Amino acid sequence: MVVAVPAHVDLAEVDDPGVVGEEANRVGEIIDIPGWSLDGPVSMPEQAFGIEDVGVLMNSAYPWARPAVGVELRDGVGEIDAGALLEVYLYSQTASATARSQTGTVATKHGLVVRTALLEDAKGEILVAGQLGQGTPGGLDGAFQQLGRTTSGAVVDSVGKMLEYPLDRVAIQGAPTKAQLRPTIFLLLSILLAVAVGSVPRLIRKTRERRRLRA
Structure with missing residues:
Protein backbone atom coordinates (compact mmCIF):
# COMPACT_ATOMS: atom_id res chain seq x y z
CA MET A 1 0.00 0.00 0.00
CA VAL A 2 1.08 3.58 -0.58
CA VAL A 3 0.85 4.47 3.11
CA ALA A 4 3.27 1.71 4.10
CA VAL A 5 6.26 3.18 2.22
CA PRO A 6 7.80 5.28 5.05
CA ALA A 7 7.91 2.29 7.39
CA HIS A 8 10.17 0.36 5.02
CA VAL A 9 12.85 3.03 4.81
CA ASP A 10 14.24 1.93 8.19
CA LEU A 11 14.99 -1.48 6.69
CA ALA A 12 17.61 -0.07 4.32
CA GLU A 13 21.01 -1.74 4.74
CA VAL A 14 22.97 1.42 5.42
CA ASP A 15 25.65 1.59 8.11
CA ASP A 16 25.20 5.28 8.84
CA PRO A 17 21.96 5.85 10.87
CA GLY A 18 22.08 9.52 9.88
CA VAL A 19 21.79 8.62 6.20
CA VAL A 20 18.83 6.36 6.93
CA GLY A 21 17.17 9.11 8.93
CA GLU A 22 17.63 11.67 6.18
CA GLU A 23 16.22 9.31 3.57
CA ALA A 24 13.29 8.41 5.80
CA ASN A 25 12.47 12.07 6.33
CA ARG A 26 12.77 12.77 2.60
CA VAL A 27 10.36 9.97 1.69
CA GLY A 28 8.05 10.91 4.54
CA GLU A 29 7.83 14.49 3.26
CA ILE A 30 7.02 13.26 -0.24
CA ILE A 31 4.22 10.99 0.94
CA ASP A 32 3.11 13.54 3.55
CA ILE A 33 1.07 11.23 5.77
CA PRO A 34 -0.64 13.33 8.46
CA GLY A 35 1.18 13.14 11.79
CA TRP A 36 4.09 11.00 10.56
CA SER A 37 7.60 11.74 11.80
CA LEU A 38 10.80 9.73 12.11
CA ASP A 39 10.65 9.85 15.91
CA GLY A 40 6.90 9.32 16.09
CA PRO A 41 5.17 6.22 17.47
CA VAL A 42 5.24 3.12 15.28
CA SER A 43 2.13 1.47 16.72
CA MET A 44 -1.12 1.61 14.80
CA PRO A 45 -4.56 1.89 16.41
CA GLU A 46 -6.58 -1.29 16.58
CA GLN A 47 -9.32 -1.39 13.99
CA ALA A 48 -12.53 -3.37 13.89
CA PHE A 49 -15.48 -3.64 11.54
CA GLY A 50 -18.31 -1.26 12.38
CA ALA A 179 -24.77 7.75 -5.02
CA GLN A 180 -25.19 7.76 -1.25
CA LEU A 181 -28.27 5.56 -1.38
CA ARG A 182 -26.70 2.82 -3.51
CA PRO A 183 -25.22 0.80 -0.59
CA THR A 184 -28.45 1.25 1.42
CA ILE A 185 -30.55 -0.07 -1.44
CA PHE A 186 -28.35 -3.15 -1.77
CA LEU A 187 -28.49 -3.69 2.00
CA LEU A 188 -32.30 -3.68 1.86
CA LEU A 189 -32.21 -6.06 -1.10
CA SER A 190 -29.90 -8.37 0.87
CA ILE A 191 -32.33 -8.42 3.78
CA LEU A 192 -35.27 -9.13 1.48
CA LEU A 193 -33.32 -11.88 -0.27
CA ALA A 194 -32.38 -13.46 3.07
CA VAL A 195 -36.00 -13.38 4.20
CA ALA A 196 -37.15 -14.90 0.91
CA VAL A 197 -34.57 -17.71 1.04
CA GLY A 198 -35.41 -18.38 4.68
CA SER A 199 -39.10 -18.70 3.77
CA VAL A 200 -38.53 -21.36 1.10
CA PRO A 201 -38.44 -24.38 3.50
CA ARG A 202 -41.65 -23.19 5.16
CA LEU A 203 -43.41 -22.81 1.81
CA ILE A 204 -42.28 -26.27 0.73
CA ARG A 205 -43.52 -27.76 4.01
CA LYS A 206 -46.92 -26.08 3.66
CA THR A 207 -47.25 -27.24 0.06
CA ARG A 208 -46.57 -30.84 1.09
CA GLU A 209 -49.12 -30.62 3.91
CA ARG A 210 -51.80 -29.35 1.52
CA ARG A 211 -51.10 -32.17 -0.94
CA ARG A 212 -51.28 -34.69 1.87
CA LEU A 213 -54.64 -33.33 3.05
CA ARG A 214 -56.07 -33.40 -0.47
CA ALA A 215 -54.94 -36.98 -0.90
Missing part, protein backbone atom coordinates in the same frame (compact mmCIF):
# COMPACT_ATOMS: atom_id res chain seq x y z
CA ILE A 51 -21.52 0.14 10.97
CA GLU A 52 -19.50 2.54 8.80
CA ASP A 53 -18.15 -0.45 6.87
CA VAL A 54 -21.57 -1.67 5.69
CA GLY A 55 -21.46 0.51 2.57
CA VAL A 56 -18.09 -0.92 1.48
CA LEU A 57 -19.28 -4.47 2.15
CA MET A 58 -22.41 -3.88 0.06
CA ASN A 59 -20.37 -2.37 -2.78
CA SER A 60 -18.09 -5.43 -2.73
CA ALA A 61 -20.95 -7.93 -2.56
CA TYR A 62 -22.95 -6.22 -5.33
CA PRO A 63 -20.57 -4.75 -7.93
CA TRP A 64 -23.34 -4.28 -10.49
CA ALA A 65 -24.14 -0.90 -12.02
CA ARG A 66 -20.94 0.67 -10.77
CA PRO A 67 -19.79 3.69 -12.78
CA ALA A 68 -16.58 3.43 -14.79
CA VAL A 69 -13.76 5.82 -13.95
CA GLY A 70 -10.64 6.26 -16.05
CA VAL A 71 -7.60 7.47 -14.10
CA GLU A 72 -5.41 9.19 -16.68
CA LEU A 73 -1.68 8.97 -16.01
CA ARG A 74 0.67 11.37 -17.76
CA ASP A 75 4.45 11.30 -18.08
CA GLY A 76 6.09 12.77 -14.99
CA VAL A 77 3.21 12.01 -12.64
CA GLY A 78 4.27 11.44 -9.05
CA GLU A 79 4.14 7.84 -7.87
CA ILE A 80 1.83 8.70 -4.97
CA ASP A 81 -0.58 10.59 -7.22
CA ALA A 82 -0.48 7.74 -9.74
CA GLY A 83 -1.63 5.16 -7.22
CA ALA A 84 -3.83 7.17 -4.84
CA LEU A 85 -7.06 7.30 -6.86
CA LEU A 86 -6.80 3.69 -7.96
CA GLU A 87 -6.24 2.60 -4.37
CA VAL A 88 -9.20 4.41 -2.80
CA TYR A 89 -11.54 3.22 -5.55
CA LEU A 90 -10.22 -0.34 -5.20
CA TYR A 91 -10.99 -0.40 -1.48
CA SER A 92 -14.31 1.45 -1.68
CA GLN A 93 -15.61 -0.53 -4.68
CA THR A 94 -17.77 2.48 -5.56
CA ALA A 95 -16.50 2.55 -9.14
CA SER A 96 -14.57 0.43 -11.59
CA ALA A 97 -11.33 2.41 -11.89
CA THR A 98 -8.73 1.73 -14.59
CA ALA A 99 -5.36 3.36 -15.18
CA ARG A 100 -5.23 4.87 -18.68
CA SER A 101 -2.90 6.93 -20.83
CA GLN A 102 -2.60 8.25 -24.37
CA THR A 103 -0.04 5.66 -25.51
CA GLY A 104 -0.49 2.77 -23.05
CA THR A 105 2.87 3.43 -21.36
CA VAL A 106 3.78 6.14 -18.86
CA ALA A 107 7.05 7.11 -17.16
CA THR A 108 6.51 8.45 -13.64
CA LYS A 109 8.45 11.26 -11.96
CA HIS A 110 11.23 8.94 -10.80
CA GLY A 111 11.42 6.79 -13.93
CA LEU A 112 9.00 3.99 -13.13
CA VAL A 113 7.45 2.69 -16.36
CA VAL A 114 3.77 1.84 -16.01
CA ARG A 115 1.63 0.03 -18.56
CA THR A 116 -1.97 1.23 -18.80
CA ALA A 117 -5.11 0.79 -20.83
CA LEU A 118 -5.60 3.25 -23.68
CA LEU A 119 -7.39 6.50 -22.96
CA GLU A 120 -9.29 6.34 -26.24
CA ASP A 121 -11.08 3.18 -25.08
CA ALA A 122 -12.28 4.75 -21.82
CA LYS A 123 -15.92 4.94 -20.83
CA GLY A 124 -17.34 7.14 -18.11
CA GLU A 125 -15.60 9.89 -16.16
CA ILE A 126 -11.92 10.68 -16.71
CA LEU A 127 -9.81 11.90 -13.77
CA VAL A 128 -6.25 13.09 -14.29
CA ALA A 129 -3.99 11.79 -11.52
CA GLY A 130 -2.46 14.70 -9.62
CA GLN A 131 -4.71 17.23 -11.38
CA LEU A 132 -8.12 16.95 -9.75
CA GLY A 133 -9.07 20.59 -10.02
CA GLN A 134 -8.42 23.91 -8.35
CA GLY A 135 -8.41 23.73 -4.58
CA THR A 136 -8.04 19.94 -4.52
CA PRO A 137 -4.87 18.69 -2.81
CA GLY A 138 -2.66 16.02 -4.29
CA GLY A 139 -1.82 12.53 -3.13
CA LEU A 140 -4.15 10.55 -0.91
CA ASP A 141 -5.80 13.70 0.48
CA GLY A 142 -6.98 14.59 -3.02
CA ALA A 143 -8.03 11.01 -3.76
CA PHE A 144 -10.15 10.83 -0.60
CA GLN A 145 -11.66 14.23 -1.35
CA GLN A 146 -12.60 13.02 -4.84
CA LEU A 147 -14.07 9.83 -3.37
CA GLY A 148 -16.18 11.97 -1.04
CA ARG A 149 -17.77 13.65 -4.06
CA THR A 150 -19.14 10.33 -5.29
CA THR A 151 -20.16 8.38 -2.18
CA SER A 152 -21.18 8.76 1.46
CA GLY A 153 -18.94 10.02 4.22
CA ALA A 154 -19.27 6.65 5.95
CA VAL A 155 -17.66 4.89 2.98
CA VAL A 156 -14.82 7.43 2.95
CA ASP A 157 -14.26 6.88 6.69
CA SER A 158 -14.25 3.12 6.16
CA VAL A 159 -11.64 3.29 3.41
CA GLY A 160 -9.50 5.63 5.50
CA LYS A 161 -9.60 3.06 8.29
CA MET A 162 -8.67 0.22 5.96
CA LEU A 163 -5.70 2.16 4.60
CA GLU A 164 -4.67 3.37 8.07
CA TYR A 165 -4.77 6.91 6.68
CA PRO A 166 -5.92 9.85 8.88
CA LEU A 167 -8.57 12.00 7.23
CA ASP A 168 -8.02 15.12 9.37
CA ARG A 169 -7.01 17.23 6.35
CA VAL A 170 -9.66 15.92 3.96
CA ALA A 171 -12.70 18.10 3.26
CA ILE A 172 -15.57 15.70 2.55
CA GLN A 173 -18.20 17.17 0.25
CA GLY A 174 -21.69 15.82 -0.09
CA ALA A 175 -22.19 13.29 -2.88
CA PRO A 176 -25.43 13.16 -4.89
CA THR A 177 -28.25 11.45 -3.00
CA LYS A 178 -28.42 8.66 -5.58
